[in-house]
Amino acid sequence: MQVKEELCVGCGRCVLYCPVQAISLSADRKLAVIDQDECVECGACLRSPACKTGALYQPELTWPRAVRSLLSDPLTIAPESGISGRGTEEMKTNDVTARFKRGYAGVAVEVGRPLLGARLRDVEKVAQAIARFGVEFEKINPTTSLMADPKTGKFKDDLLDEKVLSAIIEFAVPIEKLPDVLYTLERVSHEIDTIFTVDVCSRCNPDGSIPHEELLARGNWWYSINVKTNVGLGRPLAAE
């Protein structure tokens, strides 16, 4: 995002709408200044009611900066998934896709969320730690497309310094491997300069219980009282 200096009146309202606090006022408080290294190209300031003079504008983004918009602007449609946002259908359509089958846990690690954003260098650290389990990262997730080698979690070198609002590392593991994956995530969480959220899903047992919940409880892992529940209304139901 850029500022047309001739139109900016230095009101400072746009500063309030930047999720990563990349906008500030100049020292003389006459102009909004966008730190281009910190801006994640999410478009929030431009869409907001902040600027009354039309001083904000979005120039065309080229590679590698274009990945910032892809993983930050919720209205950008990823060509891989065909949907808006940074993620995939994941468990939301598991009733018709059987993406996460019985005996497996689906895991998503959203690096940079909430509010801090992430350099892809940190996203790579997490992906490389997970790749050692021999997982297959979700192919239609836009984050996977940024990897030079999805088998190792290595990202393309020219992307490593790019900053995004968040990048989601998504995969499935045999459910008995879940505790080891979580221990690995705990270790790598101390090696990055940002934050990530972790979530785990699984296909419910015939009695309605949740396979991964027992593992989390047994391992004394904290998990929220809040959940996402696919209620099984999609058709045609996937064969299992």
Next chain:
Amino acid sequence: MTHTLHRIGSYNDLTEDYVFLMMPSKGINVEGSGEKLRTFLEMALRHNPVIIGDARKGNAYHQGGIDNLLANIEDQAVVQAVFDNKETVVTLLKELKEADLGMSVVVSGIATEVHEACRQAGLERHTVEHSLGRWGRTDKLPPRQILEITNMCGHSMVPAQLVYNMLADIRTGRRTAENAAGELAKPCMCGIFNTKRAARLLAALAEAF
């Protein structure tokens, strides 16, 4: 993934925050899905939702109103509706079961409450996802009371400094808590920011500080 999952708060507070999401699946049931998604939102609107949204085209504020939002729904959209009570969740689940639209439906909310709602609607949970919270540099995050508000936008589009600004406006009488909540909902493009809950939290915070 997970844009409705990581909402945090007390048990009592979260009993007034449920998000319905409906979407088709690429390559399976996308064709003609726009009409079914629109039907769902029309059903939801009959039950007084807190807010509705379309993640593909943006929230109602961004699209210039609910009529535009409904008119603009495309195949392969992802649509949402937020409710503040379990009774409506049960009623809408029953209606969706009867309508048999064939689209996948996800309900976000307290596990036990949603499970009970499914039982009452005659549905069995298919797949469940838990949040394991925030890991890493949690020291860089704003306080939990602020996160309870900002996290209601799953794409992190509601900045902490905007919440602080709204709190200052409420304290000085420039805004009501309801008006501030409406302002905070504008950046949440998916339209899942629970403005009723936000107004409640903002009012309590404004009084406490």
